[in-house]
Amino acid sequence: MKNRRLGILIAVALMLVGASAFLLLRTHPQQDEMAGIVFDAQKGFPSPKEITIRNITKEEVTYALLASGSKAKPEVKKLAPGAIDRVRAVDTMIVTYEKYGREVSYSLYPGKPYSFRFDSSGKIDIWQGSHGREDAEDLAPFVPTPPEVVAKMFELAKADKDSVIYDIGCGDGRIVIYAAKTFGARGVGIDIDPERIKESKENAKKEGVEKLVKFLLEDATKTDISAATIVTTYLLPESNELLRPKFERELKPGTIIVTHNYIIPGWEGKEIDSATLTDASGTEHTVFLYKK
Ligand SMILES: C[S@@+](CC[C@H](N)C(=O)[O-])C[C@H]1O[C@@H](n2cnc3c(N)ncnc32)[C@H](O)[C@@H]1O
Known part of the structure; x- marks a missing residue:
């Protein structure tokens, strides 16, 4: 009799444990229901x-x-x-x-x-790549231009305080910030990545040139760049090729376009100068200068 009662107690206890486990699993989904979801420890959700x-x-x-x-x-x-x-x-x-x-x-x-x-x-x-947006071009991943190359780009472009610089895919904003600090030139940096635009604005503030520069979070292929006197790019050749019709349509005659490392395919006749230099780490860079 004693043994029978003990057996019933054990069976009830096992049922209770089973029922609680079932409820727990319903409120806390099992691993396979979460496939494709990763907990982002930094954001906490x-x-x-x-x-x-x-x-x-x-x-x-x-x-x-x-x-x-x-x-x-x-x-x-x-x-x-x-x-x-x-x-x-x-x-x-x-x-x-x-x-x-x-x-x-x-x-x-x-x-x-x-x-x-x-x-x-x-x-x-x-x-x-730079981003996975379906509604925008991916022109190049973020790789910054070394400072000595930025200086060479503006030396070739003969920038001064009246220059208006547009940097297509501005990254951390260094190109327009350099021109603002060095020549007092105005500049517009355009990037598709919100992190880069945030960083560019912070950098402009740090360098005290936020009144001279503007940063736009946009697909640069859709931005009106007609106010530029100098356009800068550090983009892959297919992106420069994609932008060429835009340059032909929007830029004023005489506008200077300076590219870092990659040519503008189809604009061979418009190339007026180039320079090759080595940066502090020993890497070789070429700067190409075009005049519309
Ligand atoms: C190679 S980095 C050049 C950064 C900067 N111009 C420099 O030379 O230091 C290219 C930048 O283009 C941006 N980018 C890529 N596709 C873009 C698009 N459709 N519109 C605007 N920016 C874009 C990337 O986010 C990246 O910051």
Whole structure:
């Protein structure tokens, strides 16, 4: 009899434990219900994570994607020119594609934008992008121009206090801030990345030139740049090529365009000067000067 009562008590206790576990799991979703969600420790709340892959080339790109460490068969995908693949990613993804007749693989990290572009030998390669927005061009990832190269760009452009500088994809604002500090010139920096615009405004304030410069959070391909006397770019060649019709349409005759490292394809006849220099780390840079 005693044993029977004990058995019933144990059974009831087990049922209670089971029922509480069931309720707990309903209010706190199980792991697989949260697939694609990563807890952002800094912000303290869950934020969706994804990887974007944009095809900036003029060809369809075939590639395979697989979560890092997974033994599953990789998913083979095709991306049309101009298209963007948005991939839910909780962990590093491995992208594999063909380059120089053999398969190459790279790690892609959640929260980051990537782009298929042509490399300097005209082969398709994957690069870090600037953003994953569908409604804006990705002109180049953020890589700042070293100070000595900025100085050379303005030396070639013969900037003075009457110059009006437009920097297409302004990054941390250094180009227009330099011109404002050095010549008292006015400038407009345009960037698609809110972090960069915030940083540019802070930097202008720190340097005491916030009255001379303006920073716009925009897709620079849509900004009116007709007030410029000097336009600066540090963008990839396909982006300079994309901007060329805009330069032809909007810029006044005589406007100077200075590019860092990359030419403006199709404007060979408008190139009036260039200079090559080495920065403090020993890296070589070229500056190209065009006159509209
Ligand atoms: C290579 S960085 C150049 C930064 C700066 N001009 C310099 O030389 O130090 C290119 C910048 O272009 C920005 N960018 C990319 N696509 C853009 C777009 N559609 N409109 C405006 N800015 C863009 C990126 O966010 C990045 O800050």
